[in-house]
Amino acid sequence: MDQLASWVATAATIIAACFTASNLGSRITGIGFIIFTIGSIAWFTTGFLTDQPALMWTNAVMTLLNLFGVYRWLGRQAKLEEGASKAAEASAAAPGEDLFPASSLTASRLTGRDGEALGTTVDAMLSCKGGQLRYLVVAQGGVAGVGETFRRVDWRFAGVHEGAVATDLDEAGFRSLPELQKDNWPGA
Known part of the structure; x- marks a missing residue:
């Protein structure tokens, strides 16, 4: 079981790093943080199953940080981008100049x-x-x-x-x- 958890953790961490490092927008970055969260939970599990408290504590904190990243990119930043997009669309239908974020x-x-x-x-x-x-x-x-x-x-x-x-x-x-x-x- 600990081998499975460590392989899930490894794969999730690598995939999440690719998503966040590519900087392809708030949604992709937010998905990267969701995958990072899965990875940190899997690393925590690996630490628990192999009696490694340092690995457990590190990934307990990483899970909280990753959840903050999910909120930051899929919550706050996505809403800001949506607000800018709606303002640009509304300006196209209104008199005067069009707006662009x-x-x-x-x-x-x-x-x-x-x-x-x-x-x-x-x-x-x-x-x-x-x-x-x-x-x-x-x-x-x-x-x-x-x-x-x-x-x-x-x-x-x-x-x-x-x-x-x-x-x-x-x-x-x-x-x-x-x-x-x-x-x-x-x-x-």
Whole structure:
């Protein structure tokens, strides 16, 4: 029985780490914490069956932390994302400008002139005094953050179209933008 519990714990911990490390949104991260909870309970069981009190205490605390992660990502964060989405949808039906959640600027696909995917927005820089969006930082290529390149897309050449971040640039125009270093972005 202790072997079964330890294998369940091992598998759950590895799968949960993949879910949470991938940073694919609140729902996926929340599911990762549910799986982490299953893993910490299985580790606790392994500790109980093999008389390892340190393993039991560690995973009793980990279970509480994992349950907090479930609340944080499937409760609070999911509701915030739902609120932002509903506000954007409601604004489309209301007079005036449409709204777009600023939080979406840290993980939206940037599409080019012909609708092709150019990269993923990782951040946006705003003016402190006027609050205007100045530029986007867009990642392109790589796998899991390794080997990606970053480019600055001035907001004058970008915008939100049908709920997505878009630019007038095509693939060649986007690739001609200078590369940014991960830790050194322009101040103006």
